[in-house]
Amino acid sequence: MTHFPISKAALFFTAFLGIAISLVSCKTDVPEVYEGTWVVTEATLPGITAMSQTEADSWLGKSFSYNTERAQLAQESCLAPTYKRETMDEETFQSAYRIRRDRLNFEQGDIIRIELQCNDNSLMPGQTLLMQEDVVTYLTWDGVFFMLEKSNNEAAPAVASI
Template sequence: MKIIGHVKRFWKFHSLIIGAFGICALTLGCAIKEPAVYEGTWVVTDAYPQGASSVSDSADSVLGSSVTYSAKSARLDQATCDVPVYKSERLNSDDFLFRYNVEQQQIGFTSDDVIEITLSCSSDTSDLGRTLLLQQDAYAVTPSKGMFFRLEKAKI
């Protein structure tokens, strides 16, 4: 008789603990994930020539264009990427100079590390916005057509 009472109490207690763990797992599994810093709509606001060249007329036509990044899709100017794959890499000033052949300060960055986000897409998309260079949340730079374009995040 006493053993049955102990077994009942044991299972009542442990069922409460199992239930609590189940609720925790359920709420953590349904938690809202913060969007990545690059997600959102970015608008081209300025152009920086690469090297000694000047800003061209074709660069002026890009001003005002927008790119939109999300986990499920990306829209680069007028092209759409339905299954985007993002890769992030941190570049120090030497890596940046080697890769882009320009000092970070020439395109509005400080000498701190730059985060390079590259977008891979199964469809052929626009060159504008395929690479995003970030140092702060407020603006980014994207290389395209031998130029660097400053992108500012749209506030919705």
């Protein structure tokens, strides 16, 4: 029986390669930036809207929850939602929403629009999110821009009533 000596360098290389393969093969589910529970903290009425300021202010404190299995939008649950992500430059945003980005505290750079679709194709508040990660997030409804802040309390899905 013949023995072949293994150098320390070869042993370390083999161990390193094994660890690297393990890390690459492990699938980690990193949540999307929009996943979680969000609370309405401000309402901006840029012009003509379907709501009065008083109606819009009644949304303050309401929460909306988003994840891959379920979205809780107002009093409606959306099971197995699908999310579509679109990047909007300044011109596209201005054309679509007729409001300047700085009025909503968006910084320079692209704005991400997240469109949520439920299996019954119904329209409900919270299906459109506008965001710049770590800057600001809004949901739009009836011409009003509702600023959202991510909640730290993820114990249970929020149920909002509007």
